[in-house]
Amino acid sequence: MDFDLTDDQRLLGDSVTRLLSAEYGFEQRKALLKTPTGWSEALWQRYAELGLLGLPIAEDHGGFGGGPVDVMLLMQAFGRHLVLEPYLATVVLGATALRLAGTDAQQGEILPEVAAGTMKLAFAHYERQARYDLTDILTTAKPKDGGFVLEGAKSVVLHGDCADRLIVSARTSGGRDDAGGLSLFLVDGNAPGLARRGYALRDGTRAAELSLSGVQVPREALLGEVDGALPTIQRVVEAGIAATSAEVIGTMEAMQAMTLDYLKTRQQFGKPIGDNQALQHRAAEMLVAMEQGRSMAMLATMSLEEEDAAERARSISMAKVGVGQAGRFVSQNAVQLHGGIGMTEEYAVGHFFRRVMVIEHLFGDTATHLDRLADQVA
Structure with missing residues (x-):
């Protein structure tokens, strides 16, 4: 297996290192932690300008078309500077879900905005009672008026407090621990019935607790197949x-x-x-x-x-x-x-x-x- 980096990958690593060395000193980071959002919107736009937000997104959707190694290099650089921005939540988790399960229409609508830095995503799956069991889901999605009604709660949703769209898992059939019966839905961050409580994790990064009470979504909000999200x-x-x-x-x-x-x-x-x-x-x-x-x-x-x-x-x-x-x-x-x-x-x-x-x-x-x-x- 060839572990040598390409010239483009070396250039990516160098450009990110230069940006973060200049803009993400320890004192600068501590100042960001004291802001209401806990991260820098200005730096988020810089990431977009450099193409970092579109790194694993296809060129057809305004991205760079990079692969896992490109993301690895970027995340290493982020680790060296303790970056606070919602890159993991938006680009790694949210955009991956869309790339894997989204329709052409869903991808065409959302991924270009992600790459441009105008839309932030969050992946809302884990629940309090589940610990790390991916199939232990109590949140439900029941059919209604051609769409679905979501009821339940999600815990430790990374950067769920600032997300414009949430990718929420819910049980559409089966029992609590069934591997089948799980579906994914795109939920607007300001949807009626959705309550978010944001907080800082022990390291200063942001997360949120979500409560969904009668949240109605149209059929078009379904991400992938019904019952086949696992x-x-x-x-x-x-x-x-x-x-x-x-x-x-x-x-x-x-x-x-x-x-x-x-x-x-x-x-x-x-x-x-x-x-x-x-x-x-x-x-x-x-x-x-x-x-x-x-x-x-x-x-x-x-x-x-x-x-x-x-x-x-x-x-x-x-x-x-x-x-x-x-x-x-x-x-x-x-x-x-x-x-x-x-x-x-x-x-x-x-x-x-x-x-x-x-x-x-x-x-x-x-x-x-x-x-x-x-x-x-x-």
């Missing part, structure tokens, strides 16, 4: 895992660089603490863990194009576990090697640590995916 939901979640795995690699790169710099400059007993052989060994172990995680993130990215669903799910779970373990090891050691300063709000390493911990619990935590892999072996 394969699409699984692939959207897999795309999310691959993207966040790449983001963790970026955060580990940043923490590794910060830690090495600290070991070289922090003086104790008249010499840098990095002269201590035990700390040198710890830094080397961090590097090894980071590179192991990088390999697993690449596995997740490459697996997205695997046609065999079972093999794809297995590889994605392996990557989720590997990246989760590496991210936790590097994060904990980065904080520890910084000593007390690593625990302060004024220093960046703690913010990177929190982002890695939040990502570990998105789309199924490490323990959940270990259980899934064990079930396949048993």
Whole structure:
């Protein structure tokens, strides 16, 4: 398998790095966290101008026509700077659902707006009682007047507070845990009966709790086939895992660089603490863990194009576990090697640590995916 980047991919990485190095310093990010939205609309438009919002969207819909590797490179850069904008929710999750299940009319209406930065999406699937079970859905969609009426609630909807359109899963038939009977619907963010409560996650990124009470949608709002949404939901979640795995690699790169710099400059007993052989060994172990995680993130990215669903799910779970373990090891050691300063709000390493911990619990935590892999072996 060829892991060399193309010239276009190198150019993409360089241009994003230049933008974020100039516009996304640590103090700038802390200022964004204090704004009402928690992210920068101006930078969102810059992403659109650079073609980042249309990166995985087909050229026919105003996009770049890129693939999983392009998204991987972008998410690594985002991880190195702890980007707050709703890229994961809109471009990775929402646009993936549309590309997989949307009709030509739905794609033609929405994807060009996503690429232009004028429409934000959110993927509303998980519910409180479900934990990470993709089939445990209590939200219902019942036929009415040629359309559907949605009733239920969704939890931890990434950037659900600012989305113009929500892609909502609901049960159109079957029981609570049935694999069949799930459908996806496009719901306007201001639809009557839809209530949203936005909040900040532990790392500062935004999410929302949704309540749907008598939300009426037309038949045209159905995304894909009635009762047949589970394969699409699984692939959207897999795309999310691959993207966040790449983001963790970026955060580990940043923490590794910060830690090495600290070991070289922090003086104790008249010499840098990095002269201590035990700390040198710890830094080397961090590097090894980071590179192991990088390999697993690449596995997740490459697996997205695997046609065999079972093999794809297995590889994605392996990557989720590997990246989760590496991210936790590097994060904990980065904080520890910084000593007390690593625990302060004024220093960046703690913010990177929190982002890695939040990502570990998105789309199924490490323990959940270990259980899934064990079930396949048993």
